[in-house]
Amino acid sequence: MTRCMTLAEAIDRFVPDGSVVAMGTCLEAAIPFAAGHELIRQGRRDLTLVGPISDMLFDHLVGAGCVRQISAAWVGNVSAGLAHCLRRAVEEGVPAPVEIRDHSNFTIGLALLAAGIGAPFIPTRTSMGSDLPLENPDLIESTNPLNELGEPIVLVRAIQPDVLIVHVQRADEAGHAHLWGPLGVTREAVLAARRIIITAEEVVPSATILRDPNRVIAPAHKVAAVVEVPGGAHPSPVPGYYDRDHAFFEEYHARSRTLEGFEAWLREWVLDLPDHAAYLEHLGAARWQALQQTRETV
């Protein structure tokens, strides 16, 4: 059975308006930028974004007006600085207000872990004494019922994404996918999410995947779509495939400082391009080639 389709079809069928979408679960690596751009092209609205840290992608989606709420630990541009679109949205309501439920990396991981094991919450000692539980209704200050002294504890409410979009090195048509490098909260997210969209550098024969089932990141029967998108994580890196395009993050940071600058950037890199192949073409072969890694043997 094949679950292969185009990115446009996968986003159209499996990420309706209003969805709770987890992305960027490997932190700064293997961010599904191509899928995020397709969400923008299709004009998706009222999304809730879930992730640990977002290195630029959430800022694109906020700037494009796709987002109503964010549950995350960090939204910015890791090597360059603040997220300008997020600033405009939160500070000025431009293009639309966004509600942020501030997590720490650990609590967003625990929220996904809880959903994946069917627990309504997980208790933790992180974030106690901080302002996070005061403003985020998903972090509940409580006391430990197993402790006679009633020691304080924070209950992290489970978060179940409607869909997880994860970019991987390779997958087969049925949805068995190999992911390596930093896994971030991906193992928790594949269990937590109702369904999964895989974008892959390569679609390969099943035998290539199944010879190493320990590297398979998700149960294939939860995978709704497999999309071959070479370079689909650019400008973030994919271990074994390509390096991070640091300059791209800097360029976006500079251009997105103003609303007009962001809008021009968005037209140039997303709206005026039909798909990710056109994006790579626009990037240019020389720039793209320079990022390629010698393949690891795994």
Add this chain to the structure above:
Amino acid sequence: MTRCMTLAEAIDRFVPDGSVVAMGTCLEAAIPFAAGHELIRQGRRDLTLVGPISDMLFDHLVGAGCVRQISAAWVGNVSAGLAHCLRRAVEEGVPAPVEIRDHSNFTIGLALLAAGIGAPFIPTRTSMGSDLPLENPDLIESTNPLNELGEPIVLVRAIQPDVLIVHVQRADEAGHAHLWGPLGVTREAVLAARRIIITAEEVVPSATILRDPNRVIAPAHKVAAVVEVPGGAHPSPVPGYYDRDHAFFEEYHARSRTLEGFEAWLREWVLDLPDHAAYLEHLGAARWQALQQTRETV
């Protein structure tokens, strides 16, 4: 830095009487039988054993009088039947009474998970309505504080083993270890345990391990000892190395039915042998060779 030592030294230094010891965390695969036999040879007492299901090893330790308490989901002989030593201990107090805290596989996994993430407990809906929470003080019937209707929930108390003994395919001298195949609760246990003893089929150069850090099972700085013990999981299987010796489980089952039979078995296979090399010699080259697998490429 090397953490390599003999099995006798590792057990002597890192598993004192009274320890809480997790073993058999891969379920029926890669059970650290050699390490368990060394515990018996050294006359260890008052151990608390922790594991999901024990395929025969816990029965050896109970029969040898090493055990005071067990927190586990299943103690028996998977392909052959009941655990005769456990029966004598529980039913007759022979050689000594053993307290069993009955878990399910999920709750023992959650207990280790909780300890590994620093959570005092994890709430779950498993085991509700069963007799497990009525007799096991580590499964506490409660209500969900996030639910207005006060829906029932069971709180699984964290279990922190003093030491985890895990058998792996290969490790380097510093304690970086590759494990593959069914992982059971091993990932949770390495985080939960205060320290880890690695027994490995092979000690290999670090470069072999570090070329694939995703396959490393534990942080090396938690590893107290690395012991090269080829065949150290026999009669359980090690993926990529050898198959399960089903007949060995049957033979033990038959011989351990009586106390005298067990004692004779224990002398023959443990007490009268100085170490695991002697055990393999006693097993015989032909029987051992017949179990070998063609190595997988991973």
Add this chain to the structure above:
Amino acid sequence: MTYTPREMMIVTAAREIRDGDVVFVGMRLPLAAFVVAKRTHAPRAIGYFECGLIRETPPAALLYTMSDPANVAGAAWAGGLVDVMGLLATGHVDVGFLGGAQVDRFGNLNTTRIGSARAPKVRLPGSGGAADIASFAQRTVILMPHAPHRLVEEVDYITSPGYGSGGDWRTQVGLPGGGPSAIITTLGVLRFDEHGEAYLASYHPFTTPEEVRAKTGWDLRIPHEVDITPPPTEAELQALRVYDPDGVWIGEA
């Protein structure tokens, strides 16, 4: 065509798997039922194994345990127990298999202890994943040799809850899964009425409803019309015997 009561039981269990089902296979006999189903009517069934494996194809060799290397080779996923249990706990399992020493009329299973806590007569191995499967699977199927000391009026310990004391008991105690859909024995198939009580749905071709009742430890309800369990087909028997040529699971009683 001849077959043993145990073959009848395994084949009948296999038929409880629908094509495309996610099956929590567990230990021992269900390993064989899963293979028979995969090789006959349910080629798209998916198997969960709590050691951390998911299989979409039957294993190439007989499994003595779910963690045998033959179950790893060609697996669709090799992760951890909490992963697989998490999938179970979040409702992904259509059918789970359970066995045990005792079962009562409400499908409550005991795999922990015969006798009381203070005076245990037989210490059994314990739950394994059974309590989890009983809690979460959409439906469970219980496999059990048919004998009065196994199908009992009251179990000595509820390891894996069925319908508790009947009625809406599962809802009251907060159990999310659907509960038992069948008890398949060496003599027949018991199903559950709307109160959660087992009745005889079919008896195997080599027995009679009277024998089934006589070998049941409670006053088993037998409807006026009760079917004969369809005997194993040649394809089913062949799948089972090819998988287990030496009778490791078929032969044991």
Add this chain to the structure above:
Amino acid sequence: MTYTPREMMIVTAAREIRDGDVVFVGMRLPLAAFVVAKRTHAPRAIGYFECGLIRETPPAALLYTMSDPANVAGAAWAGGLVDVMGLLATGHVDVGFLGGAQVDRFGNLNTTRIGSARAPKVRLPGSGGAADIASFAQRTVILMPHAPHRLVEEVDYITSPGYGSGGDWRTQVGLPGGGPSAIITTLGVLRFDEHGEAYLASYHPFTTPEEVRAKTGWDLRIPHEVDITPPPTEAELQALRVYDPDGVWIGEA
């Protein structure tokens, strides 16, 4: 020998790492401090990265982010965020690094928002792992350009708790970790007294205690005897400049 205030800050931060320490490295500047420490006085330090990596050797190339392929190559472990955070939560981290937009005299850090919830002036990225490090690490080290709008009387939002309102506040709110041991700025090193309040422990060679006080947003306590921070050694500067030849982290202010 010349060096920039930022180089002074990073080198001084590196010195907070003791040989053999487990270091929660985090993002941005601490990446450089970890490498300097590894290449000078703390070769056996171990680095945790919340993306799921543990390193025992410094990376072979400059890291722009902890998830760069250069940080994966040769890593001692590549797992998940919850794994690494679990190790943090169970007390395995000796020292963790934090940065932020604002810090107060008790070492409370703000990386979330300037202004109020209703009228935010600057929305900052948020906690990342900072709240977790602040909760659990045995000690934390805060890196911060020294300016009155950064070292403030009161932070607008406590993202990463230090000593709260001072005294035994951490114990009262239930925080397990030890709290901040230093604030290292571009002008000096602040440490904490027994009440949890920061004082000037040393000022960098190119400044004065008066300048440090003038650029601090609260009435900074300066003891009678205050040291001059030892300037970077040649070995430290070389380690830093070899790691970051283009001044990606050194140069930025």
